[in-house]
Amino acid sequence: MTSPWSLVAIGGVCVLTLALGWRGLGRARGTSDFYVAGRTVSPWRNASAIGGEYLSAASFLGVAGLVYERGVDMLWMPVGYTVGYLVLLALVAAPLRRSGAYTLPDFAEMRLGSRTVRLMSSALVVAIGWLYLLPQMQGAGLALRHVTGWPTWIGAALIAAIITANLVAGGMRSITLVQAVQYWLKLSAIAIPAFVLLFVWMRDGRPQPVADDGWWLPLTNAAPSQHALFITYSTLAALCLGAMGLPHVVVRFYTNPDGWAARRTTVAVLALLGLFYLFPPVYGVLGRHYLEGGSTDGFSGSVVLSLPAAMIDGIGGDLLAALLAGGAFAAFLSTASGVAMSVAGALDQDVLRPLLARRTGGDFTPVQSFRVAAVLGVLAPFVVSGFIGTVGISTVIGHAFAIAAATFAPMLILGVWWRHLTAAGAGAGLAVGGISTATAAILSLSPLRLEGWPDALLTSPTAWATPLAVAVAVGVSLATSGSVPRNTPRIMARLHTPEEVLEATTHRP
Incomplete structure (x- = not known):
């Protein structure tokens, strides 16, 4: 049944997004504007x-759905999502900005001097980006339905058209x-209804949501055959390390004026x-009491969207929904939008520009190739989303984090902090981490059903795939120590020297 108020709200968000995006049409003129907003964005x-x-939808809708379905174990997911930025702050945020790169493939080539590692990085950017875009598009379709x-x-x-228009603009x-x-x-949008629904719950004098005892026991191995403790900690590792390896997250630090920013x-x-x-856990907990029977359409995010109508009758519930x-x-x-930006950058720099250069003899502008x-970059996942079955938003995005944690995270940490990293070592680490986590994702999302440790290792591969990738990268680098780029000391100094020190040294008489 159509909800006119919800339709109006969705339409308003779409119009606002287009209006804000097209404000950039007259401000973006060169490559720096299109890729890193001219490096002038304030902190x-x-x-x-x-x-x-x-x-993303995994945060707005998925966390509440997971808390509702699986219990308070899932409260560790938002903790992991947030702690990932603490790891990023401590290890790579400022050095990445000082590198002067536009994208992760730019950083890989600058640090290692290898076109091969750059192309591998670009392929991973596109793969992770499309894996991230697919559930966003399907989730938008399910939410609108x-x-x-x-x-x-x-x-x-609708999602594909709006983000394409803004990127092109x-x-x-x-x-x-x-x-x-x-x-x-x-x-x-998530806080206001949460406060209202909590007030309604307290006014009703309802007891706290009742569930089986296991639902309330976080971080326990209550079901040994499912290896819940391993899955929890491996997922936390994916979220902590994956944040620094997500291309659409890392690229935003290139838009700051300097490393301090x-x-x-x-x-x-x-x-x-x-x-x-x-706020998302509030919806999951209240849903345990007011939404007996759960989602009726297979979309866990409907817990959030259905709760207001279940708690408040009439127009009040409709407006909150x-x-x-x-x-x-x-x-x-x-x-x-952010994911499509990173995918477009990789396709532009490493696929379209070389192709157009050969076909046209250089008779094109970088902005034109970026728009193509x-x-x-948006059309491919949109087409795929129409041909495959519905995928779990949180599950698929969890695999995207796992792939990023086993590929880009080791390359970035070693590239920033270990001067002995070689192109061969980085390439081997990217290959091992990418192949292992991608294989795990394919098998765990396939109709094949495993049990016990095989299922746990495939569902949450970060705990073994990331150490394996690091070990391979370090081992191969040590075996090829003679191929460390000759300009590595200069690059390392650039990554770790604050801008004010560089400026003082540059202007010293």
Whole structure:
């Protein structure tokens, strides 16, 4: 049954997104504007934009659905999502900004001097990006179907069209403003109904939600055959390390003016994420009491969207549901925009530009090729989303984090802190980490059903795949120590020397 208020809210979010994105049309003129917003984004705005980008449907809808379905074990997921930025702050935020790169493949080539490692990095950026985009598009379709009854492809098409328009209009200039505004929109959309629903719950005098004892026992191995403790900690490792390896997250630190601003941005992000994650578990806990029987359409996010109507009759419940529907669509749009930006950058620099250079003799501009790459980068996952069955948002994004944790995280940490890393070692680490986690994702998402340790190892591969990738990268680097790039000392000094020291040294008489 169509919910007119929810439809109005979704339409308003879409119009606002387009309006904000097209403000960048007249401001983005060169490559720096399209890729890193001219490196002029202030820490506070960048932190808001990162919050808008990072808080995807898995955060807005998925965390509540997981708490509702599986219990308070899942409260560790938002902790992991947030702690990932603490790891990023401590290890790579400032050095990445000082590298002067535009993208992760740029950093890989600059640090290691290898075109092969760059191409491997670009392939991983595209693969992780498409894996991230797929559930965003399907989730948008399911959310729109939940409030309108429309076919799911309409929501996916709407998301694809809007993010493509914004990327074509102004690249990073456009989506920075979009994502910054959408963080505060999402925070308001999830916080206001949460306070109202908590007030209703307390007014009703209802007891706390009742569930089986196991639902309330966090971090226990109550079901040894499922190896719940291993899965929990492996998932936490994926979230902590995967944050620094997600291309659409890392690229935002290149938009800061300097390394000091990158560190301030990360501290602000920790505060903004911590504030947001206070609210999704509220919906999961209340859902255990008011939504007996759970989701009826196979979409766990409907716990959030269904709760207001279950607790409040009439227009009050409809308005709260509309606010949540608008916030959910903002989550789909902001995350998909950032992911599509990173995918478009990789396709542009390492596929389209070389191809166009051979075909046209260089008769094109970087902005033109970026716009073509943006269209291709969004079109591919949209087409795939229509041909495969519904995938779990949190499950698929969890695998994207696992792949990032086993590939880019080792390369970045070793590249920033270990001067003996070689191109061969980095390439071997990327290959081992990528193949192992991608294979685990394919097998765990396939109809094949395993039990015991095989199932646990495939469902949450970070605990073994990331150490394996690091060991391979270090071992191969030591075996090829003679191929360490000759300019490594200069690059390492650049990564770890504060900008003010460099400026003082440069201007010394």
